[in-house]
Amino acid sequence: MRSVAFSLCIRRQSYHVSVRQLNDCEHKDLVYCETVSNRGLPNEQGPPMEPYRFKVAYDKLVIAAGAEPLTFNIKGVKEHAFFLREVNNAQEIRKRLLLNLMKADNTGLPVEERKRLLHCVVVGGGPTEVEFSGELSDFIIKDVHEQYSHVKDDIHVTLIEANDILSSFDVGLREYATNQLIKCGVRLMIGIVKEVHEKKIVLNDGTDVPYGLLVWSTGVGPSDFVKSLNVLKSLGGRIGIDQWMRIPSVEDVFAIGDCGREGRQISSEFVQQDR
Numbered sequence: 001m002r003s004v005a006f007s008l009c010i011r012r013q014s015y016h017v018s019v020r021q022l023n024d025c026e027h028k029d030l031v032y033c034e035t036v037s038n039r040g041l042p043n044e045q046g047p048p049m050e051p052y053r054f055k056v057a058y059d060k061l062v063i064a065a066g067a068e069p070l071t072f073n074i075k076g077v078k079e080h081a082f083f084l085r086e087v088n089n090a091q092e093i094r095k096r097l098l099l100n101l102m103k104a105d106n107t108g109l110p111v112e113e114r115k116r117l118l119h120c121v122v123v124g125g126g127p128t129e130v131e132f133s134g135e136l137s138d139f140i141i142k143d144v145h146e147q148y149s150h151v152k153d154d155i156h157v158t159l160i161e162a163n164d165i166l167s168s169f170d171v172g173l174r175e176y177a178t179n180q181l182i183k184c185g186v187r188l189m190i191g192i193v194k195e196v197h198e199k200k201i202v203l204n205d206g207t208d209v210p211y212g213l214l215v216w217s218t219g220v221g222p223s224d225f226v227k228s229l230n231v232l233k234s235l236g237g238r239i240g241i242d243q244w245m246r247i248p249s250v251e252d253v254f255a256i257g258d259c260g261r262e263g264r265q266i267s268s269e270f271v272q273q274d275r
């Protein structure tokens, strides 16, 4: 089997190809694709290209389309928060932080607005968010305090979590992480986010939390592409796979990584479909 992405790179000299659909009723072993970007092509700077649509035949197909950040459909998250998934997310976070530092330099700014701009909020208390909050606070203490010494009393990191941080880890580790975060200057807040506005978060208990930078990382779930696939799903909506990563309802198709999940709850249905 040739790698689908590799064969597409050669043909279109582009790495930006999106799989739209697998198979249709008549043609069993086809992947339907379209280009999604000019990047890497000679006219990169030009207007967006019309998507180029094509099909790729396969003998064996491995789907590894990853997952997408979960927002639980909370109003305003997609519009106002930054996610912690891809390189461009990291670049956007850095850009926003530096922009807010520059804005906070404005001498005519009311104190409350200055504090808002410099308030960095992280939602989610899993390993990624704990690590990120600690790193951000470390960066603030080591670099920002030196370069922007006049803002050092106003810049803060708050981590909001509905339960304990690192709830899947044992108590000793949780306590250690909590102490380390507090030592780094991270404020820990227990709360459930109800909605997100451009400049503030509203919690379930009615508390307003003004912010200048909001980073959202509350786990991952199925992407729209995975949702659109007409295959059996595991609990949580990822592609249901058996212990050999096969998708039992489609012959010669496998799912690996974050897009698939093996589940005991669905195994009986797998068995029925496999027959």
Ligand SMILES: Cc1cc2nc3c(=O)[nH]c(=O)nc-3n(C[C@H](O)[C@H](O)[C@H](O)COP(=O)(O)OP(=O)(O)OC[C@H]3O[C@@H](n4cnc5c(N)ncnc54)[C@H](O)[C@@H]3O)c2cc1C
Pocket: 017, 018, 019, 020, 064, 065, 066, 067, 084, 085, 086, 128, 223, 225, 256, 257, 258, 259
């Ligand atoms: C901040 C962060 C920290 C992490 N830290 C750790 C860690 O310390 N240890 C650990 O084990 N895991 C960690 N993880 C999780 C780990 O990154 C993922 O489990 C892993 O990347 C999943 O790999 P994947 O190939 O399934 O998906 P991804 O790495 O998400 O790759 C999927 C790719 O498929 C592409 N794609 C999606 N849909 C289509 C489509 N329709 N057509 C074509 N291409 C498509 C996407 O653009 C993407 O490039 C971390 C994740 C994050 C976000």
